[in-house]
Amino acid sequence: MSKATVAIADDHPLFRTALKQAVIQSLDTVDILEAENVDSLFELIEQNPQLELVFLDLHMPGNDGFTGLTRLQNHHPDILVIMVSSDDTPEIMQKAINFGAAAFIPKSADLSVIASAVQQVLQGEIWLPEGIDLTANNQELEVHKQLAKQLAQLTPQQYIVLSQIADGQLNKQIAYDLDIKETTVKKHVSAILLKLEVTNRTMAGLVFQQLKLS
Structure with a gap:
């Protein structure tokens, strides 16, 4: 090899x-x-x-x-x-x-x-310990795969903006942290909402929270 x-x-x-x-x-x-x-x-x-x-x-x-x-x-x-x-x-x-x-x-x-x-x-295969059934919850599987697909469509900076939205940061704070203009943040937020198929930043933040362990 x-x-x-x-x-x-x-x-x-x-x-x-x-x-x-x-x-x-x-x-x-x-x-x-x-x-x-x-x-x-x-x-x-x-x-x-x-x-x-x-x-x-x-x-x-x-x-x-x-x-x-x-x-x-x-x-x-x-x-x-x-x-x-x-x-x-x-x-x-x-x-x-x-x-x-x-x-x-x-x-x-x-x-x-x-x-x-x-x-x-x-070798390109998926590995899990013996006895774990990947088809146990097909509905949840589809939800998670769809979310992963949507997140993959974000640019790296849009992904960072989304994580900060989920942390409750406002556009002005995000702009300061990333050293970009607030208008640029707003454009990122609009693109994020479109790609995640949600209507507001609160819903976008909730989507990202699904990645975390409760």
Whole structure:
């Protein structure tokens, strides 16, 4: 297998070490990068455009539920994402796949299982632990897939504006934070409402809140 570049984004050093061992088992030659929060992960990606696979901890700093996953897909749609967490209920695993993750690996999995999951993902397959039924809730599946599709249509800046709307920020605050004109923010908001098929910013914020874990 050709050389791969992989990022492990997790705030627990011991688990990052375990994941590194599993990745080394899976790939002949690999560069492994590490991040302990979402912002540092995105810095790594900017500095390493060849990066093709990210392990993303569900509860790491800067990642509120599936916001990190959808942000990755919005900004870097060519990167495969494997979600990892000790919070491994079937519902959460299902949501991860619905929102576009290539796999969900429980933190309790042993190294051989992790290695197998990595190999399947790199072959273009979706991986979940045995016994998880992806068709358990078809209605919810369609809702989540539609939301993921809509979020993917946003530009990276529109995605950031939407996340700030969901945090309750006003246009003036968003303009200040992003160092853009308030009129530009208003244009972004109009485009967001159109792409999400909602009629006001409150509804847009509620759409984004669906990504978070209650």
